[in-house]
Amino acid sequence: MEFRIIKKSKKSKARVGLIKTPNGTISTPYFFPVATQATVKTLDSSDLRAIGFDGVLCNTYHLFLRPGSSLIKKHNGLHSFMNFDGVIATDSGGFQVFSLGKGLEDGIGKIVKIFPGSKTNKTKKQQNSFVKISDKGVYFRSHLDGKLFFFTPEKSIKIQEELGSDIAFAFDECSSPLDNFSYTKKAMERTHKWAIRSLNAHKNKKQALFGIVQGGEYKNLRIESAKFIGSLPFDGFGIGGSLGKTKKKMFEILDWTIPLLPQNKPRHLLGIGYLEDIKRAVKKGIDTFDCVYPTRLGRHGFAITEKKIINLKRAKYLQVKQPIDKNCQCFVCRNYSMGYLSHLIRTQEITGMRLLCFHNLWLFKNFMEKIRKEILNGKI
């Protein structure tokens, strides 16, 4: 992987660049649509190309469970499996430790049905028993069938190699916003050990490996983590874990962290996807993003524009003959009225979900292009 910085802003820490991988190039700042299970929900690879996306991020944990990374390897890797000839990044699976373990315990993070179909959910204590973290690795149970698995940095790297992504992430422990200083420190120290083990396990030189900075909302931990992870020979860096309880805190964390990371390597902000946050984070020096936000909103009947979020489930939109955004050049806005889209969403038609996901991702893609232009024109 090669990262080339084309322009650095004089007004902020923003920069425009290129990430070149064996399977394609992305122009940064870039937003990765999330193809959790080897598809961006409701869309296929040709839709992504039609929108203009040159890269997606897939989820190691989900693909490990279904269909399994060895199966994807038999299909010659993710690019061939999902027929996407662009850049594919995979996360490390570490976030699932958070969303399936601590997240459930604290009532934070992604809500996951423990046993789909079971009437009585498990109690807090039982939920907690779904994940057991030690320095060696993590025991967890599949959210699908409760089957027990053991993940280590070495295993995460092996899975990501089998998936054949262009950009892999080192295995990390993603601590909870409710963890205290002492636990967050412990998790960070473990993440640092795992970072070294991830680097040692990583043999495929065609695949880039990104390290992940942890440390929660604690300034001295974030600084320690950024210095340590930043000193390792990663190809790029993710900023992950708890980004604090407020937006203010999140941007403080970026201020503490980014200056300590190598200037010539890309920085990825994990899981952040509001438009206003993306723009501010770019100014702080973030190069790439990923988030399920535009497709999750689309599937739930929300259309995103730069000015507002439109809830198409509301009956008043049935009357509207105009598109979501008359200035939007996307296939959906050129062809369908808000009235029609509202009807499709209100009648639970899959077509409606799909059209909104398409529009929302088109908006994100163009939003990122505008940001790049603004940096190039010296406006950011």
Add this chain to the structure above:
Amino acid sequence: MEFRIIKKSKKSKARVGLIKTPNGTISTPYFFPVATQATVKTLDSSDLRAIGFDGVLCNTYHLFLRPGSSLIKKHNGLHSFMNFDGVIATDSGGFQVFSLGKGLEDGIGKIVKIFPGSKTNKTKKQQNSFVKISDKGVYFRSHLDGKLFFFTPEKSIKIQEELGSDIAFAFDECSSPLDNFSYTKKAMERTHKWAIRSLNAHKNKKQALFGIVQGGEYKNLRIESAKFIGSLPFDGFGIGGSLGKTKKKMFEILDWTIPLLPQNKPRHLLGIGYLEDIKRAVKKGIDTFDCVYPTRLGRHGFAITEKKIINLKRAKYLQVKQPIDKNCQCFVCRNYSMGYLSHLIRTQEITGMRLLCFHNLWLFKNFMEKIRKEILNGKI
């Protein structure tokens, strides 16, 4: 509407023709994909055009309930609402009398949740009270919220005019396969009276109106109905209602009915969609078909080929690198393996449903084209 017969087979009653409407032309024999709620499930109008469909059939009952035909009129009719510039047919709503009323009583027909969200379903007697048929019209309750409505032939025609379809159907009573001779006769006689009322109510001369032959599985009723409906100045004819309990019976019904219908007008077989039945029905003189079968199968994970139906939920297909059909030229077969499609279906990805619906409809479209060619070449 104009119906032009291009060629009549010498080997069978099959014929090749054109149905010209103000919004487009379809080549017959033709299969209408069903756009129940103004969309073919999982697809949009541009997909239909990409496959090559020049016409769809929408459902009057569903569109009357949501979003309402007056709202669609405000959007300048269905063509504008769903942005489809081809032929649009609408059924009469009569089938819902069957599927919501007698169908539930007899345990036949489409299964409809009476009150979605309610824990206790209504008893048989209560279900039966959902529809009350008299010569004047039909009282029924919405399957969505239980609201009471009254449909008459005049109302069905008015709704279809508001929808702005190119081909409307006369309002009929669709009797059940379990109805005895005496009830089926009564329903047929009512259908005949309603046919005249539908014709009298129908003022929009840009819209074609098709009559529907009823009479269940009873030879003398079918003959009586075909003679009567066939003598009325309809633009075409549907063959509807119970087509008997066996396939043999269905084709007997076509043999009794079709010779009594005007030779120069199109004949539509309502709701039939197995490939082998379509081909046989074409030989009996049927010109057009409609059925949810290809999209329903697609949404449930089944891929259709001319030789077999493939259940992609089965794990063994995960291994397969080949497409559904290596000879199929559809976008799905050119781009994705059965392994990938199986993974998408097994993980309940909407993308998987959509890709299978696309493939299945592509197959149907090409199957109909082959039939047309075979008639033109004197092979059928």
